[in-house]
Each structure stands twice: as structure tokens, then as C-alpha cells.
Amino acid sequence: MRKLFYTVLAVPAALLAALPLTQAQAKWPERPIKIVLPFGPGGVADVTARILATKLTDKFGQQVLIENMPGPGGINAARSVINSPPDGYTMAYVTNGTSISVAAFNKLPFDPVKDLQMVSMAGTFDLVIAVDANSEYKTLGDFIKAAKANPGKLNVGTTLLGGTQNLGAELFKSLAGLNIQIVVYKTSPDIVVAMLRNDVQMMIDFPPAVQGQVNDGKVRILASSGPKRSQFTPKVPTVDEAGVKGYEVISWNGVGVPKGTPQAVIDTMNKAMREALATPELKAQYEKVGVEARGSTPAELTARLTADIKKWNDVIDKAGIARK
Numbered sequence: 001m002r003k004l005f006y007t008v009l010a011v012p013a014a015l016l017a018a019l020p021l022t023q024a025q026a027k028w029p030e031r032p033i034k035i036v037l038p039f040g041p042g043g044v045a046d047v048t049a050r051i052l053a054t055k056l057t058d059k060f061g062q063q064v065l066i067e068n069m070p071g072p073g074g075i076n077a078a079r080s081v082i083n084s085p086p087d088g089y090t091m092a093y094v095t096n097g098t099s100i101s102v103a104a105f106n107k108l109p110f111d112p113v114k115d116l117q118m119v120s121m122a123g124t125f126d127l128v129i130a131v132d133a134n135s136e137y138k139t140l141g142d143f144i145k146a147a148k149a150n151p152g153k154l155n156v157g158t159t160l161l162g163g164t165q166n167l168g169a170e171l172f173k174s175l176a177g178l179n180i181q182i183v184v185y186k187t188s189p190d191i192v193v194a195m196l197r198n199d200v201q202m203m204i205d206f207p208p209a210v211q212g213q214v215n216d217g218k219v220r221i222l223a224s225s226g227p228k229r230s231q232f233t234p235k236v237p238t239v240d241e242a243g244v245k246g247y248e249v250i251s252w253n254g255v256g257v258p259k260g261t262p263q264a265v266i267d268t269m270n271k272a273m274r275e276a277l278a279t280p281e282l283k284a285q286y287e288k289v290g291v292e293a294r295g296s297t298p299a300e301l302t303a304r305l306t307a308d309i310k311k312w313n314d315v316i317d318k319a320g321i322a323r324k
Helices: 002-027 044-060 072-082 096-104 140-149 164-176 188-196 208-215 263-277 280-287 298-319
Strands: 033-037 064-068 090-095 116-126 128-132 155-159 181-185 202-205 219-224 250-258
Touching (some): 116 263, 140 219, 164 202, 188 202, 188 208, 202 208
Parallel strands (some): 033 090
Antiparallel strands (some): 116 250, 128 219
């Protein structure tokens, strides 16, 4: 009888203990929110994050702030978010670079899959494969044919050893079965200059890196890297369409929160993000920097992150790139 008495008392006590948390979730957000970026200001991720933050500020009536925290492998930014209270007020801007970091480092002091809960994707953008406008290679198939006829003699320029562009080139080399030299340059303009003087015969980079030269008639795009034709270059085939079956590289941005964040908060943020990303105004702002606004469910972003970690692990292994 005494045991039953204590049990009956425990039920309302548990409900009362949960009540303040439920109220806090219902009122979220009650103060400014911070999104931590693993990059410095000025890049595509930073620009799109600030556009999104402005929209979310309007939706929540609380300011959404961007904090830039660059560092190798995104470690500084990840630590900052993971060590924050799981209350929805500190968020991580996760990207394709996050999946590459997991693959490229022997051991990171964090695991984005285990330590973070995904909220929503924010946007995607493809790589483009480009040549000098006067190049003899009119199609990607032309380049592949020439590379196979002249093993080891053609060069492809990228930036950032172990970055998306560089690994995208390594994946192209592997899937196309080519013996080509992948040359790493410090900046995208350096690659364009090298290509125009024929030091490299082709380059792989993000669209904004070559758009100016494309507009000036100096550079021609042969293919885009996504699973479907880019809305920015609808007349340009994908790499898969051009003959390299199975090739797909998508760079993406999204938002995650510390593990343990209440599901109600994640649901609220997901709904707000997807609504913001669907607005014509935000889509137009994203398009100016070559990004397609795209929301997702938390599960879809988790699946993308997990799949890309495996993909880049395999590419790094095949390319023989030393892990950091």
C-alpha cells in the first residue's frame, strides 16, 4: 500500500518537473540566437548564412547573429557549439566541408553525426568544369578522349588540397579512369590565369570563381557536378550526362544544434528555415552568389552528411592523400 502511495505521488511530481521545460520550449526563442560558422567573413557560406539570419530574425522577433570562428577542420566552431547548452540558442553552420573534415583528419575532437542534431539544409551549389573559351575541348568527352590518348600530359587546376574542389577533381579522375595531373593553386584567379596560358587545360571550381570570365567570353563551362542540371547553367550537361557515370558532387550548407536540444525547438527552427528558404526574396539573394536555396528535414540532412563522409573517405583513400 505504501509503495502504491509513493507511486501515485510520483506521477504528478514528474509532470510538474517537466512543466517549466515545456513552457520554455513553447516560448522559444526568448533571446538572441547565435549561428557559429567555421569560416571567416565574406565567403559564400558567410553571405548565405547572413541572408538566412536576417529572415529568421524577422520570423522570431529575436536577433539571429552570425559568429565567424575559422580554424582547421572546423574544430573551433564545432567545439564552441557542442559545449554550449542544448537549448537552441547556439547553432552550428554545417557544410560539405564538415563531412570532408571527418574524412580528411585522422581524428577530430568531435563527431558531427553523434554530437550534433541536424535541423535543415540551407542551400546547395555545384562545382563546374571549365576550359579556356578557345580550348580545342568543346565537350567534356573531348577532354576525356584526349586525356586517355595522352596519359599524364593534361593538367587540371583546383584550389585547396583536400577541399571540395580538389576532391571533386580526384573523384572525376578516378571515375573517368584518367591519368591526369591535378595541380593545386592558392586562389581561383590563379587557376584562371594558368588555364588561359595553358599551364592547365581544365579547372574545377565553384561557379562564382569563373562567372566573370564566362561573362567576358574568356572561359567556357563544359559540365556541372550535380545530379541534375544546374538552374544557373541549364544548357550545360552534368558530368554524369557527359559520360562519367555516377559522378556527383554537391556542396551544401545547413544548420545543426547540440545533441540533446529539445525536439520542439528543432521542429520550430526547421519550420522557420524551410519557410524562409522558400521565399522568392531569399531565393533571389542566394542566386546572386550561385546558391540554390533548399530546405530539408533533419533526417535528410543527416543522411547527406553521413553519405558524404563515406564518399570523401573513399576518394581520399584512392587518391592517396595524407590525412592530417
